[in-house]
Amino acid sequence: MLAAVYHTNSDLRVEEFPRPEPGEGEVLIRIRASGICGSDLMEWYRVPKAPLVLGHEVAGEIAETGPGVSGFHAGDRVVATHHVPCNECRYCLSDRHTNCPMIRESGFNPGGFSEYVCVAPPNVERGVFHLPESVSFEEGSFTEPLGCVTRAVRAAGLRQGESVTILGSGTAGLLCLQYILHLGAGPVFATDSNEFKLRKAMEFGATCAFSSSDDIASLVRENNSGYLSDVVIVCTGAQAAIKSAFELVSPSGKILFFAPSDPEFALDFPFNEYWWSGVRIVSSYAAAPRDLQEALSLIGKGAVDVEKMITHRFSLEDIQKGFTLAENPEESLKIMISP
Known part of the structure; x- marks a missing residue:
């Protein structure tokens, strides 16, 4: 073979x-x-x-x-x-x-x-x-990549009606986009440096799609009744995107890290600021059998295209x-x- x-x-x-x-x-x-x-x-x-x-x-x-x-x-x-x-x-x-x-x-x-x-x-x-x-x-x-998504979103504790910003609109980001829309999240904002992927994000149902070179925090507030996002999902290992997650999350919001970065990368952020605001930081890797079963069911029902x-x-x-x-x-x- x-x-x-x-x-x-x-x-x-x-x-x-x-x-x-x-x-x-x-x-x-x-x-x-x-x-x-x-x-x-x-x-x-x-x-x-x-x-x-x-x-x-x-x-x-x-x-x-x-x-x-x-x-x-x-x-x-x-x-x-x-x-x-x-x-x-x-x-x-x-x-x-x-x-x-x-x-x-x-x-x-x-x-x-x-x-x-x-x-x-x-x-x-x-x-x-x-x-x-x-x-x-x-x-x-x-089934496997979508299973990873279902587990990650569950780890983030996403609730219906929460606003979400997705950093990185590649395959993982667009699977996240479709799945959280299925769960009733919204508005949902997608970001990327690639115009093709931004167009795809809109095709898959994003409320807005922003270039990573934009002032994303201002655009999120403008399209989210003056608020930052309840949930920020980081679907890229780009260091600039990882750092920007902290600028986009609302008080008591959640940041989900769903992609690795360079092994030497160390994150530096103002600890007390996020301690006061109650921001929750979670990460997710891989999928368990029940996540894979859920993913296959979603695909079979056409809930995620x-x-x-x-x-x-x-x-x-x-x-x-x-x-x-x-x-x-x-x-x-x-x-x-x-x-």
């Missing part, structure tokens, strides 16, 4: 691999759609682990099941996640599944940028879900073109790889 071996963002090599054989409790999935995630492009994180096969936003068909597998059969359409919690540690038992040490381990062999992926037993038990017939493979591959977020498609052999585009996304959102 073929798989794309990552060395750097500009050096992916499609190579021949032996097709994995599923062992006890494992399933082999024929990958039909695999999305490029922004985290795939973080060279500071990926390059030290290279060479490796990336890809974790996947959907496909069960090609083969190992001994002891129940509930899945060859030909079943499924989505799968590479990260699952143990469901036994103190974090899992207190609904903090994404702090479980096990969730940082990948259950894919190799990664999803390949023709086949063998899925480990814990992932088969807790991270593989049947794909409804009404949901395409490409749509199903959004993920198909319109796909702007480009490439074969596995052309994955380098996809990574090059994703690293310089002038007019792109989700880039889909079809092995």
Whole structure:
């Protein structure tokens, strides 16, 4: 089988691999759609682990099941996640599944940028879900990123009718936008430095879309009855955006950090000012099984339109073109790889 071996963002090599054989409790999935995630492009994180096969936003068909597998059969359409919690540690038992040490381990062999992926037993038990017939493979591959969104928004404690500013209108930001509109948030303001993404934010229902070079605080007040935002969601690792979140949140508001930044970045802010104002700061990483189930349900009901977020498609052999585009996304959102 073929798989794309990552060395750097500009050096992916499609190579021949032996097709994995599923062992006890494992399933082999024929990958039909695999999305490029922004985290795939973080060279500071990926390059030290290279060479490796990336890809974790996947959907496909069960090609083969190992001994002891129940509930899945060859030909079943499924989505799968590479990260699952143990469901036994103190974090899992207190609904903090994404702090479980096990969730940082990948259950894919190799990664999803390949023709086949063998899925480990814990992932088969807790991270593989049947794909409804009404949901395409490409749509199903959004289950993992949308699951991360549902968990993050829940962590922020968003309430119906709250005003929200989203910093960064890439795939993560626009998934957040659609989901919080579904929950009844509003008004919702989107920001980005990219005009294409600002237009997309308006298409997906943003109340207003502002350039990151604008005086965003003034524009939010102007369009929010004189108030700053109840919730600020930071969907970019850009340091300027991270710092600006504190200028955009209202007293007793919430800041949700939903993207990593450079590993050397340290945040400096006036502590007492935000202590007095009661601002709550939260962060969110990854998704638990229930978040993935909710995400798949939202996609199936059409509550979040993920198909319109796909702007480009490439074969596995052309994955380098996809990574090059994703690293310089002038007019792109989700880039889909079809092995």
